[in-house]
Amino acid sequence: MSANLALQLVNREQNLAIVREAVLGFAAALALDALATDDLDTAVLEACKNVVWHAYDGTEGPLELELHALEDAVQAVVRDRGIGIRPHIGEHREHHTGIGLPLIHVRARRVSYTNLSSGGTELRIGFELEGVRALEPLDAAHEPGQLAGWGGGEDGRIWLALSPHALAGAVLPRTLRALWRVAELPAGGSEVLAPLSEALVRAGAAGGLALSAQGVEGALVIRALGIDERGQRELRDWIEAGRGEAEPRDRGELELRLRARE
Numbered sequence: 001m002s003a004n005l006a007l008q009l010v011n012r013e014q015n016l017a018i019v020r021e022a023v024l025g026f027a028a029a030l031a032l033d034a035l036a037t038d039d040l041d042t043a044v045l046e047a048c049k050n051v052v053w054h055a056y057d058g059t060e061g062p063l064e065l066e067l068h069a070l071e072d073a074v075q076a077v078v079r080d081r082g083i084g085i086r087p088h089i090g091e092h093r094e095h096h097t098g099i100g101l102p103l104i105h106v107r108a109r110r111v112s113y114t115n116l117s118s119g120g121t122e123l124r125i126g127f128e129l130e131g132v133r134a135l136e137p138l139d140a141a142h143e144p145g146q147l148a149g150w151g152g153g154e155d156g157r158i159w160l161a162l163s164p165h166a167l168a169g170a171v172l173p174r175t176l177r178a179l180w181r182v183a184e185l186p187a188g189g190s191e192v193l194a195p196l197s198e199a200l201v202r203a204g205a206a207g208g209l210a211l212s213a214q215g216v217e218g219a220l221v222i223r224a225l226g227i228d229e230r231g232q233r234e235l236r237d238w239i240e241a242g243r244g245e246a247e248p249r250d251r252g253e254l255e256l257r258l259r260a261r262e
Helices: 013-029 034-054 092-097 101-107 165-182 190-203 229-243
Strands: 005-010 062-070 073-080 110-115 121-128 158-162 209-216 219-225 245-248 254-259
Touching: 005 013, 005 165, 013 034, 013 062, 013 158, 013 165, 034 062, 034 073, 034 101, 034 121, 158 165, 165 190, 165 209, 165 219, 190 209, 190 219, 190 229, 190 254, 219 229, 229 254
Parallel strands: none
Antiparallel strands: 005 062, 005 158, 062 073, 073 121, 110 121, 158 209, 209 219, 219 254, 245 254
């Protein structure tokens, strides 16, 4: 089952701010009420905190999040590639463990754990939310496993894939603003991030938008992944208006470098 939102980042505590903004943008796009938004936000954040604090035994590794908008339901998937969660922690009798899992059980309708054969744990969290409508998921070409350049261990980089356009428009500005703050980039980024997000959404294909982003040397470096010639032209037009720099990459990638306005 393909996701509507796929996010991968390093399991650093400060990156939880990026996760939260992605979740809140997702909830806003679905028009979830305050209670449903709080349940989704709390459960996902607790699962991600577990990855940050426990999955890699004090070292760094990938934290992966997927969000799926289904008919009258939302499913969140949180995955690590580390030492995983001990199998018995998922059982209700083990709620004394004190690492946030009991709170997930309280907030969600269904919770399941899978220890991955390659190492790590996949945690699936299901919510029954009447009125939610299924959204068009990422197409095969924009699924993380199919995108050249997705993932890896680059310092501070996040990878984000979104579908459909309406979801991308709600999630992307919030996520990039959070990354700007986490990367401690110069003040003034918010006024340039909104139009950049709009340009990226326009450049995305019908089946999804995928990118990586990283704060480097006072700038936000965004690499648009798997975009066609039309999308590349869209982004170059935006850059040529004096808003940043662009550099073509391999395999349908275009790298954008954005600095705060002085």
